[in-house]
Amino acid sequence: MSDRWLAERKREHYYRLAKKLNYRSRASFKLAQIDEKFHIFREGDAVTDLGAAPGGWLQIAKERVGETGKVVGVDLQKIEPLEGVQTIRGDMLKPETAEKLKELLGGKADVVISDMSPNISGSYCMDHARSVELCTYALNFARQVLKPKGNLVMKIFEGDMMKGFLNDVRSSFQNVKLHSPKASRDSSSEIYIIAKGFIPPKEPVPEEEQ
Template sequence: MSQKRQSKSAQWHRVQEQDTQVRAARAQGYRSRSAFKLLEIDARERLLHSDVQIADLGCSPGGWLQVATQKTDGKVVGVDLLPTKPVVGAHILQADFTQEKTIATILELFDGRADVVLSDMAPNLSGIAAADQARAAELVRAAMNFALRVLPPTGRFLSKGFQGDDFPLLLEEMKKQFMTVKILHLQASRAASKEAYFLARGVRKA
């Protein structure tokens, strides 16, 4: 590992150890501080209900899966290219959610449809703002395309985004596909973060 990469890694670990929400997540048994983001969104928007079926894209390490399984008695399916330790109440696939085979498997697990699609995915950052924003936008589009494949007309789609040149374009694209789209800024996000969440409801008919 280069000295520059070692320095960035050490800085990341320092930020993690100083983050009160990281410590709170550990204390409450959550695998990541991002669990508090989904809890905040659900408290504000009543996104998750006791009978909904939930797909969590890019689910590793499993913080959102933990929250999802606490909130619903319906099926919860997580998918990620990375391995994810088991979460009680969730079915986890190590696969590429953009592949037809994976989509077919997920639909079979849901008996044909999901009710909510979640995505807290973010790209590995290069430090080049334009490139990182473009890669983040690609992930949002991939998650949205998946959601349009598996959601009924009443479905809901929640995805992380990053504010930048692509953000308004993504918002307009999403408005063409869903009846309503809200932008959520969270208290649980780090102060320096440019992340915001798209919450879309109601799939428009083709």
């Protein structure tokens, strides 16, 4: 059996399972597996999802936080309505979008999750750099909205800029690990940063750093 054949079979398995369970994306299983291993969510948590379309991560987050929890999401693309979830359409790289998301959140978040991904250019170095940039926006947003001891999950493309970025993440969290869930493709360069135990900055994070 070729590696490609095995990868396709794995992808089809999660695709069919997503359809069966009425999840909007096979990526739902990535977040579910991350939560099962690292216990990201608690019932009643407030969660913000960055890069939320089509809504697979929103579904998992809502399941995990329950009726007493709050889930809000944002994406450049339209997100079809989900019961018990609030969403906006906008660019997280723009301060006005971040402000709208904060208003929707209505307070501090327990968890920030980000599955944001750059448009693939064909140049891996460029795609990696763009991925780090998106994660930097997610990290700075998390620094503004997370409650003490809150959690952050981000997708990043592996590359030479990752070590420096991880050091930045570690300056704000008690525990930081890298993880590739089983639902990820074996050939994928993506990996997830699992940051737990947010340490609030001594000085407020300036808005322009978003």
